[in-house]
Amino acid sequence: MTTVEQAFATASRALGEVTRVELGSVSVRDLGRFQVAVWGSVQDSAAGPLDGTRPHPLFLSSVLVWGAGPPESALLPDGNAPDPFAGVSLGGLRLMGGGQELTMHRDVVSDTPMVMEVSIADVTLRQGRSGPLLVLVVQRRFSDATGPLLDCRETFLGRDEVA
Amino acid sequence: MTTALHLEDVSVGIKLPELVVRPTPITLFRFSAVTWNPHRIHYDAAYAATEGYPDVLVHSHLHGCWLIECVRAWAGSDVRLTSFSWQNRRYAVPGDVLTVSGEVTEVDNDLVTCDLREVNQDGETCAPGRAVLRLPRREGES
Numbered sequence: 001m002t003t004v005e006q007a008f009a010t011a012s013r014a015l016g017e018v019t020r021v022e023l024g025s026v027s028v029r030d031l032g033r034f035q036v037a038v039w040g041s042v043q044d045s046a047a048g049p050l051d052g053t054r055p056h057p058l059f060l061s062s063v064l065v066w067g068a069g070p071p072e073s074a075l076l077p078d079g080n081a082p083d084p085f086a087g088v089s090l091g092g093l094r095l096m097g098g099g100q101e102l103t104m105h106r107d108v109v110s111d112t113p114m115v116m117e118v119s120i121a122d123v124t125l126r127q128g129r130s131g132p133l134l135v136l137v138v139q140r141r142f143s144d145a146t147g148p149l150l151d152c153r154e155t156f157l158g159r160d161e162v163a
Numbered sequence: 164m165t166t167a168l169h170l171e172d173v174s175v176g177i178k179l180p181e182l183v184v185r186p187t188p189i190t191l192f193r194f195s196a197v198t199w200n201p202h203r204i205h206y207d208a209a210y211a212a213t214e215g216y217p218d219v220l221v222h223s224h225l226h227g228c229w230l231i232e233c234v235r236a237w238a239g240s241d242v243r244l245t246s247f248s249w250q251n252r253r254y255a256v257p258g259d260v261l262t263v264s265g266e267v268t269e270v271d272n273d274l275v276t277c278d279l280r281e282v283n284q285d286g287e288t289c290a291p292g293r294a295v296l297r298l299p300r301r302e303g304e305s
Binding site: 033038042057058061062066079080094097099104 | 187214227
């Protein structure tokens with residue numbers, strides 16, 4: 001069984017299971033740094049640089065690892081964490097982000113504890129030109145004590161490691 | 164500073180001002196840092212070469228971010244998005260010239276839909292997307 005096929009089997013068994021993760025809070029500095037990073041390569045904008053303090057709409061869904069994360073010794077050879085999605089191990093796969101569908105409810109509020117509910121919504125195994133391709137759909141809801149902040153349905157593509 | 168857009172300023176067919184992005188290694192490093200993303204493909208060119216890429220890759224989420232920046236540069240940074248979708252179609256590397264463009268495709272009450280596209284210097288689409296925003300009406304107008 002290839003790594004992709006193993007990951008498919010693992011993800012299939014986890015379909016629909018919701019994992020709740022305490023994310024802690026983010027600071028104004030975190031939000032500001034994200035905006036600076038995003039805008040750093042923008043040039044020649046007729047509209048000029050952005051101002052304001054509204055958090056970037058993609059901040060929550062772009063953060064890959066919340067909390068301190070795994071130690072360096074636990075990372076995979078490609079640098080990724082072995083189980084970025086709801087405890088489903090995708091170790092050994094080359095992952096690529098395929099896209100997102102987002103529903104925005106409210107802005108993230110700095111210094112306010114948040115939770116994330118994550119589940120595998122769908123998983124399929126396809127035959128690509130370069131071999132088997134795993135298509136993983138992950139559903140995430142970010143909330144704080146007031147209610148939902150963001151719903152994100154995201155597609156990831158996984159291939160076996162380069163030989 | 165961008166001026167907030169109002170519903171009365173918008174109609175189907177309006178083109179958003181283009182946004183030009185030239186990714187740099189520093190941007191990719193900072194984005195990896197702020198999202199706590201240790202994937203070597205975004206900062207280790209030698210590793211990226213083992214996967215067949217000419218250089219480190221722009222993060223897929225960063226493509227999505229730039230699509231949104233095109234909307235926010237046009238409508239104001241305080242614009243309220245209700246939904247947004249994007250797809251990662253083609254990779255980009257530092258030195259590429261990415262142009263983000265958009266067009267208003269639907270106006271439904273106070274909800275405005277914009278179709279967006281990010282293309283590279285060869286005209287290849289790196290990321291298409293769609294944003295729905297809620298725009299305010301000017302005071303005194305119904």
